Amino acid sequence: MTLTTTSAGPRAALESVEIHDGRRWHHVCALTDLVPGRGAAVLLGGEQVAVFRDRSGTVYAVANRDPFSGAHVMSRGLLGSRGPVPTLASPMYKHVFDLRDGRCLDEDAAPDGSPAVLRVWPARRTTAR
């Protein structure tokens, strides 16, 4: 294996994305790891979290599991908007979720009857590391 630094410039690489698990903030990736409008999955204590960065630079973190298919794929969905709501569309069956509170905007419940809501983690960018 080779060790490399990320190919983006040093200043951007300084900015990191953190999410809060209820106890403390965790660094999960560099801001440059996220393409604007897209996301990436991270492992946080055995849990899969999907983190995103929108075109304006705001970061979000929601559960990676798509409640409709049960597959851990939300990080591979597309960001967008519905009216004023920032959204995330699942790549599996294209259900659209509100990035702010994780609620599905298309259906209330998943096929197994559970509420169609993604867990949301507080997320922030920081240079103070």
Added chain:
Amino acid sequence: MTRPTAPLAPRHAGRRHVVLIGHGMVGQRFLEALVALPGAAALRITVLAEEPRPAYDRVHLTSWFSGTSADELTLCPPGFAAEHGIDLRLGDPATAIDRATRTVTTASGAVFGYDTLVLATGSYPFVPPVPGTDAAGCHVYRTLDDVAAIRADAAGARVGAVVGGGLLGLEAAGALRAMGLATHVVEFAPRLMALQVDKGGGDLLRRKVEDLGVRVHTGVGTQAVLAGDSGRVRAMALSDGGELAADLVVFSAGVRPRDQLARECGLEVGQRGGIVVDDECRTRDPRVHAIGECALTSDGRVHGLVAPGYAMAETAARAVAGGEPAPFTGADTSTELKLLGVDVASFGDAHGATQGALDVVYSDGRSGVYRKLVVGGDGALLGGVLVGDTGSYGVLRPLAAAGRPLDTAPGQLVLPAGLAPATGPVELPDDAVVCSCHNVTKGRIRAAVADEGCTSVPEVKKCTKAGTGCGSCVKVLGTVVDGELASRGVTVEDRLCEHFAHTRAELYDIVRVKGVATFSRLVEEHGTGEGCDVCKPVVASILASLAGGHILDGEQAALQDTNDHFLANLQRNGSYSVVPRVPGGEITPEGLITIGGIARDFGLYTKITGGQRIDMFGAAVDQLPAIWRRLVDAGFESGHAYGKALRTVKSCVGQAWCRYGVQDSSALAIELELRYRGLRSPHKLKSAVSGCARECAEAQGKDFGVIATSSGWNLYVGGNGGMTPRHADLLAQDLDHDTLVRIIDRFLMFYIRTADRLERTSTWLERIEGGLDHVRAVVVDDSLGICADLEELMARHVEAYEDEWAATLADPDRLRRFTSFVNAPGTPDPAVTFVRERGQIRPARTGEHGTPLQRPVLIAGDRVEVRTA
């Protein structure tokens, strides 16, 4: 009179007990109307049903033969009875009514007391009283059990005869024909659908039905059903002395009201049957109502259609629960034939029975179109008959029902579109009933949009029920909804999505003309918001087909659907499939071994696809680069199975090997596949080349297909398999090689320029104005003078093509995305698990204990994140 044989179900103090007999279409509608009324809260409701299943859509019964399941036909949502506290008793018919004690007894011996009784027992099929109708192989056509019995019986039969050439008989004939039976229709009247169509229409209808392979015998009656030694029907004896051999007979000679229960308890019934009711659907006993096909209404008729039945259901519900009265005084008898593949419709006073009525007729025997309108003395449209082309039915029927003088000359309404002078579309008045099944007026639909905030046809359907019956009004419904939306300044129809008020074709032109290269600029200058999963991939595709460049470069990377993003197809458990291109389906033994070796080494599932190539399933995101590294090194390239792009050009072996082949079809298929590979388009593109007219490559099912002739190539376009199969149309004949390629270049680019999002060439061809002729004029005769442009665009594509996977592997930046977890590169997704089946893997299902596969996760250009802080 019957005496109670079982303890009476108690009449609850304070809660009136409504008992409904019959849970058919009208019975269910009655329940829906009833529970929606405020007065219903004070009612206890019991339903006694003869059939073993809740109400279903009898009107679309025939669609059961073409695969619509009993569940899909249901009219009674699963929780309906429970939700409204209705005691629904299936499979236990009422056998007697005692009006003195106000009780109903059922076949199982249960007895129910009632305060109000509603009869909705429908009709039974009339079987002519001739000898032999009880022979095995004789059927009627009314219930799901009937059609199931017919299908089971048809399996062993060869010739089917339908007695009755009315609406229902023709539907039954269509079903027998579709099951492969030689089919006859025997009709006593001198023409088919005698009730609805006149002689001119009847003659044409007969021709059309016969063209479908159904033999029609009119003016003859059935005298006896003759059985063979086995007791099974073998023939029918006809009134003209002839015998018609048949081993399956369906009686569809009309229906009779099921009024037996009413007769037996002394209620008045009509001379020719039907429970007599007033215009509130009450019988002579004020506690008893009758609705639907079993009722003889105040207009002196028994109505055999669902729309009047629904109106009666509404009337009776109000009478029972105390709503505002809605008297039933008569109904529309318009009908449209479904299914058989012949367009026939009649509406209003089709026979011109009204005093002073005049006919306006257009008849073109050659093209098989007959249209007759009946116009009253005051110039109002009264009714009409349409055969061969019922496109205007949806507009004409409500116009006739409104009964207002016409603004448009009737002559113009019967002429074919091309011949009629162009004056805008015919305007319907607000009180015109657009949906007669649910009695919904144009005004009501407009209000749903204007006042209730509906912005689409599905929403309007939900809110008004319009269009949810026979479905014949849906087209007009769409026009009314769009018209209303447009008049309020909303143009929903042609918008791509909320972010762009343009069609895909318009965006294509904007991008092309203004040279826009990024989504950001496009959405800032021509759209709103952040975009979504609809517009982003569309813009990505337009940018790709116009600007070229790698689809994962720069901002484009953020626009692609997940499949394009990882250059692979997402599977149900989050793993991906890998499809290398195998041009023309031709592959060397080494190629096969390479693919086999890779699949074995990475533990992938392999399958030969329907597109003449090999798909490897079960790859984790992390593995994709390593798998592709090996494929690319062995000379393979992306098969674009993930993209809206050219998929495959299938081939047959052709002249090189096949003894019938007249051209080298494999060579051409390979050439075409290499020419158009990577071409991004509104939807996927498929193609095939066959070496002779035997068509082993199925070119006529493809977006563009080529069939060899002895003097060149025939080019077919607009074919489609999939959900709505379509045979391709012949675009040009006997082309030499270069002309063929040139025309395909133009055709594809013209399609890419003008088609909507996710519109295959088949739907595009059906939609665009002028259809095939127009496309031919543009791409063969250059009627728009754009061919040079189109060819130039294609030349640019061919030149700019590069293999997306090879380019990705060469670029560490692009490779970065192929990790399951950014903070733990190399760790595969633990949630992706598999089980073994038939010697290979498949995704574990919920509840199954799968294992994540133990396999090498070799990432090309492996790296470990280095924290810089």
